[in-house]
Amino acid sequence: MAGTAGTVADLIAAEDVLLFVNAAVTSTGQREFHSGAGEQRLSLAFLHEYVRINYRPLYAAVLALDINDHNAARIVVDLLRTADEATSAQKRSEGRLIAARLAALPPQRVYRVFRALRTAGVNNRRTRAIQRDWLAARPDLGHDAVKYRSGLKTVARHAHQPLGSELGNFLFRPGKTARYADARLDAYRRARYEQGAIYELPFTVAEGFAAKHGVPRALFLERIAPRMTRLERLRTQRSTGMPTDLTAMPLTRLALFVLSLSRQERHARRTELTGALRAAAARVAGPHAGGWGRVSAVLDDSYSSSGSGVKRRRPLAVALGAHFLLEALAGSYRAHWLSGGSDALLVRPWGPSPLGTRVLDALEDSPDRLVIVSDGWDNAPPGLAGEVLRIWRTRLDGERRTSVVHLNPVYDADAFDVRRLAPSVPTAGVRDAEDLAALVEIAQFAEGRTGLPELLAYLDRRADAFLTGRGGDER
Amino acid sequence: MNGLDLTGLTVMPSQVWGGVRLVPLVRTEPVPGLRLHHEIYDRAIGEVQVGPRAHYLSYVPHGFIADWSGDGGQQAAYGSRLAPSADGGADCVPVRMHHRLAKRRRSKGVSEQRLRFLPLHLALEGYLALHFGGPSVVWDEWSQQAVRQGLSPRAEAAYAGWQVPGLGQALRIFEIHPGQCGVLVYTADSLAAAFVVPHPDDYRALHPSLIEDLYGELVYQYAHFSGDVPDFEVRIGGERHIRTLADLRLAARGQERNWVQGHDALMSARLLGPSYRFDRVYRMDRFALWRFLPSFSRSEPEQHIGEAICDHRGRVAYLKTFRLSDAQIRRGHLLDRLHDHDWHLDRTAEAMGVSRTQLVRRVEDAGFGSLLKHGAERASAR
Numbered sequence: 001m002a003g004t005a006g007t008v009a010d011l012i013a014a015e016d017v018l019l020f021v022n023a024a025v026t027s028t029g030q031r032e033f034h035s036g037a038g039e040q041r042l043s044l045a046f047l048h049e050y051v052r053i054n055y056r057p058l059y060a061a062v063l064a065l066d067i068n069d070h071n072a073a074r075i076v077v078d079l080l081r082t083a084d085e086a087t088s089a090q091k092r093s094e095g096r097l098i099a100a101r102l103a104a105l106p107p108q109r110v111y112r113v114f115r116a117l118r119t120a121g122v123n124n125r126r127t128r129a130i131q132r133d134w135l136a137a138r139p140d141l142g143h144d145a146v147k148y149r150s151g152l153k154t155v156a157r158h159a160h161q162p163l164g165s166e167l168g169n170f171l172f173r174p175g176k177t178a179r180y181a182d183a184r185l186d187a188y189r190r191a192r193y194e195q196g197a198i199y200e201l202p203f204t205v206a207e208g209f210a211a212k213h214g215v216p217r218a219l220f221l222e223r224i225a226p227r228m229t230r231l232e233r234l235r236t237q238r239s240t241g242m243p244t245d246l247t248a249m250p251l252t253r254l255a256l257f258v259l260s261l262s263r264q265e266r267h268a269r270r271t272e273l274t275g276a277l278r279a280a281a282a283r284v285a286g287p288h289a290g291g292w293g294r295v296s297a298v299l300d301d302s303y304s305s306s307g308s309g310v311k312r313r314r315p316l317a318v319a320l321g322a323h324f325l326l327e328a329l330a331g332s333y334r335a336h337w338l339s340g341g342s343d344a345l346l347v348r349p350w351g352p353s354p355l356g357t358r359v360l361d362a363l364e365d366s367p368d369r370l371v372i373v374s375d376g377w378d379n380a381p382p383g384l385a386g387e388v389l390r391i392w393r394t395r396l397d398g399e400r401r402t403s404v405v406h407l408n409p410v411y412d413a414d415a416f417d418v419r420r421l422a423p424s425v426p427t428a429g430v431r432d433a434e435d436l437a438a439l440v441e442i443a444q445f446a447e448g449r450t451g452l453p454e455l456l457a458y459l460d461r462r463a464d465a466f467l468t469g470r471g472g473d474e475r
Numbered sequence: 476m477n478g479l480d481l482t483g484l485t486v487m488p489s490q491v492w493g494g495v496r497l498v499p500l501v502r503t504e505p506v507p508g509l510r511l512h513h514e515i516y517d518r519a520i521g522e523v524q525v526g527p528r529a530h531y532l533s534y535v536p537h538g539f540i541a542d543w544s545g546d547g548g549q550q551a552a553y554g555s556r557l558a559p560s561a562d563g564g565a566d567c568v569p570v571r572m573h574h575r576l577a578k579r580r581r582s583k584g585v586s587e588q589r590l591r592f593l594p595l596h597l598a599l600e601g602y603l604a605l606h607f608g609g610p611s612v613v614w615d616e617w618s619q620q621a622v623r624q625g626l627s628p629r630a631e632a633a634y635a636g637w638q639v640p641g642l643g644q645a646l647r648i649f650e651i652h653p654g655q656c657g658v659l660v661y662t663a664d665s666l667a668a669a670f671v672v673p674h675p676d677d678y679r680a681l682h683p684s685l686i687e688d689l690y691g692e693l694v695y696q697y698a699h700f701s702g703d704v705p706d707f708e709v710r711i712g713g714e715r716h717i718r719t720l721a722d723l724r725l726a727a728r729g730q731e732r733n734w735v736q737g738h739d740a741l742m743s744a745r746l747l748g749p750s751y752r753f754d755r756v757y758r759m760d761r762f763a764l765w766r767f768l769p770s771f772s773r774s775e776p777e778q779h780i781g782e783a784i785c786d787h788r789g790r791v792a793y794l795k796t797f798r799l800s801d802a803q804i805r806r807g808h809l810l811d812r813l814h815d816h817d818w819h820l821d822r823t824a825e826a827m828g829v830s831r832t833q834l835v836r837r838v839e840d841a842g843f844g845s846l847l848k849h850g851a852e853r854a855s856a857r
C-alpha cells in the first residue's frame with residue numbers, strides 16, 4: 001500500500017497510525033486528570049476499531065512497539081476476534097506477533113486476555129494453538145494453578161487443554177485428592193488448616209490465608225518476605241521497615257516510589273534515592289550515555305501532573321524519570337521545572353503551567369536538543385509555548401540547530417491523540433521514561449517530514465527485532 | 476465608600492473548562508493582620524436569627540471566621556473533617572441554629588478577636604431586606620399584611636455550586652497560582668462571582684468551598700446553555716521584528732500585559748465600574764465588614780450584590796459577590812423607587828413615567844401582588 005496510492009493518502013495513513021501509537025502508549029482506559037474513565041475508554045475503543053479495519057497489518061505491527069499492556073492485550077483480543085477479516089499470510093505474521101507479545105506480557109494480563117477471548121466466544125483452532133503454546137512455555141504451572149487459579153481454570157476449560165491428572169484434580173475436583181505430589185499444590189491444600197503452610201505460597205495467595213488464620217500483619221510480612229516479588233517488597237516496605245534494594249528497580253517505577261515518599265523522607269534519604277535513580281538511568285542509557293550533546297529539558301510539575309486516583313502522579317514520575325535519564329544521556333544538561341524549582345528530588349505537583357516562559361528559559365541555554373515532558377496543557381498564559389516554539393522555528397532557528405521534541409504522558413480523549421504544543425513540534429506519547437530514546441525516534445515521523453514508506457520500514461524493523469527477541473526486553 | 480478597590484491584586488491568565496472561565500487574582504503580599512478560615516456545618520439547612528423575632532431558613536453549608544488577632548495562632552483550617560452521623564431521623568430535615576449573621580466569637584465569656592459570619596448571607600439578606608419593613612406610611616392601597624409583616628415571604632432561589640454544570644470539574648482541575656488570593660468565576664464569559672481572601676493559604680483552604688456556594692439562576696442558565704468559551708490564546712504578531720531570543724521574550728511579556736489590560740477593560744469593568752451602596756455590618760479594629768447593593772439602575776446590564784472586608788484605606792481584603800438575574804434587578808429597582816416616594820403609588824408612577832395601572836401591574840408581576848389590596852389600581856389617590 002506504500003507509495004502508489006498517492007502522497008496525501010500516505011500522509012493520512014501515517015498520521016492515523018501515529019495517532020494510534022500515541023494512544024496505545026499513553027491511555028489505559030483509566031481516569032486521567034482532565035477526562036474520566038468513560039471518555040478514555042470510548043475514545044480508545046473507536047481508535048482501535050478504526051485502525052484495525054483500515055490498516056490491519058499496521059495494527060498488528062504496533063504490537064512490536066513499546067505500547068502499554070492494556071492496549072497490547074486489547075489488540076491481541078481484537079485480532080483473534082476478527083480473524084476472518086485477515087488473509088492467511090496476514091494471519092501467519094499476526095500469529096507470530098501475538099505469540100511474542102503474550103510471552104512478554106505479565107501472566108495475569110495473559111490470563112485476562114484468555115478470559116476476554118472466552119467472553120467473546122472466540123475458540124478457533126488458531127486461538128487454541130496460541131493458548132496451548134503459551135501454557136507450554138510457562139515455567140511452573142503448579143505456581144500458576146495456585147496464584148492464577150481461576151485464570152488457568154478458564155483457559156484449560158475453554159481451550160480443552162489437558163493439564164495432567166494432578167493439576168486437573170486440583171483445579172476441577174478440589175478435595176478429591178488426599179495429597180498432592182507437587183509441593184505448591186499440597187501447601188495450598190494444607191494452608192486451610194496449617195499456619196506454617198501459608199509461607200510456602202506466593203505472597204498474594206498467602207495474604208488471604210493469613211487473614212483467615214488471624215496472623216498479625218507484621219509477623220506475616222516478616223516470614224513471607226522470601227516469597228515476595230520485588231514489587232511486592234517495595235509496596236510493603238513502609239509497613240515492614242525492611243530495606244529494599246532500590247538499585248535494581250526500573251526507572252519509572254523507582255520515580256513513582258520516590259514521589260510516594262514525603263518530602264522530609266526524600267530529603268533524609270537523598271543520597272540513597274539519587275544514587276538509585278542515577279543507577280537506573282545509567283542502565284537505560286547504556287552505550288548512549290553522554291552521547292546526546294547539550295540537552296535542555298522543560299519538565300512539567302504543575303498541579304495537573306498529579307494524574308488521577310488510579311494513575312497517581314504518573315505524569316510527574318515520567319518527568320522525574322526523564323530528568324535522570326536525560327542527565328545520563330546528555331553531555332551537558334539543564335532542567336527547567338515549571339514551578340521554577342531546581343531540586344528534582346523534592347518535586348511535587350503544584351501550581352500553574354507557565355510552559356511558554358520555561359521554554360524561553362530553556363532555549364536561552366542554546367541546547368542541541370530540547371526535550372519537553374508535559375501533558376500539553378499550557379495555561380499561564382495559554383498557547384504561549386506554541387507561539388514561542390513556532391517563532392523560534394520560523395524566525396530564529398531556521399537551520400534547525402536545535403531539535404525540539406515534546407513527550408506527553410497523557411492521552412487526550414477528546415482529540416484522539418496526546419495534546420500538542422505546536423504543529424511544528426513533534427509530539428509522542430510516553431508511558432515509561434525508559435522508552436524516551438525510542439520515542440524521540442518515532443516522534444520524527446510525527447513532524448510530517450518523513451512519509452509512510454519510512455514509517456513502514458521502521459515498523460518492519462521493530463517487528464523483526466521484536467520477533468527475534470532483541471527488542472522485546474529493552475523496556 | 477462607593478466602589479470596590481482591588482488594588483494589590485493582579486490578574487493572571489484565565490483557565491477555561493467548557494463554559495466556565497476562572498481568572499486567578501494574585502497578591503504580591505498578603506494583607507497583614509487578617510486571616511479567614513471556615514467552619515463546616517454538618518447540617519446544611521440552617522435557621523438564622525436576624526432580629527429579636529425574625530428568623531429565616533436557608534442553605535448554609537459553612538461559615539467563615541475572620542480572625543484579626545494577628546497572633547498567627549489561628550491558621551486556616553483543613554478542608555474537611557468527618558462529621559458524626561446525623562442523629563436526626565431520615566424523614567425530617569435537620570436544622571442548625573445560627574444566632575445572628577455576624578457574631579463575635581466568645582470563649583469562656585471573653586470575646587475573641589474573631590468574627591463568625593455566613594458567607595453571602597449578609598449580601599442576600601441585604602438584598603432581601605431591601606426595605607424590609609414595607610410601606611412606611613399606611614397608604615390605602617397596601618394590605619394589612621404589607622403593613623404588619625412587610626415584604627413577605629422574603630425568599631430567593633439560588634443554585635449550589637455543584638448544580639452549576641461544569642463548575643465542579645473546572646474548580647477541580649484549576650491550577651492554583653503561587654500567591655493566589657482570589658478568583659473571578661465567569662460562565663459564558665459573563666461574571667458569575669468574585670471571591671477574594673486576604674492570604675494565599677486561606678485561598679488554598681477555601682478554594683473547594685466555591686463548589687458549595689450560592690449562585691444566581693442566571694449563572695446556572697448561562698452554564699447550562701452556553702457552549703465552550705474560547706481560551707484567550709496568545710498570538711504573537713509582528714514576527715518580522717523578532718531577531719533574538721530577547722525580542723521574543725519581550726513579545727511574550729507584551730502578550731501577558733495585553734491579557735491583563737483586556738481583561739480589566741472587557742470583563743471585570745462591570746464589577747468594578749458601577750458604584751454601590753455600602754452598608755457597614757461590623758467593625759473590627761482596622762477592618763470593617765460591609766455589604767453592598769448595586770444601583771438597580773436599568774441601564775447597567777450586570778449587577779452584583781456582595782460583601783467585603785476592607786481595611787482602613789478601603790482596599791478589599793475579602794470579597795464575595797452574587798450575580799443578580801434580570802428579574803431580581805427589576806424587583807430591586809421597583810422597591811427602590813417605591814421607597815424613594817414613601818410607597819405612594821401615584822407619585823412613584825409619575826416619577827417612573829408610567830400610569831398608576833401600569834405600576835400596579837408591575838408590582839403584581841414582580842410577585843408582590845399579595846401586598847396590594849384588591850382593586851388597588853382603581854382606588855383613587857387621596
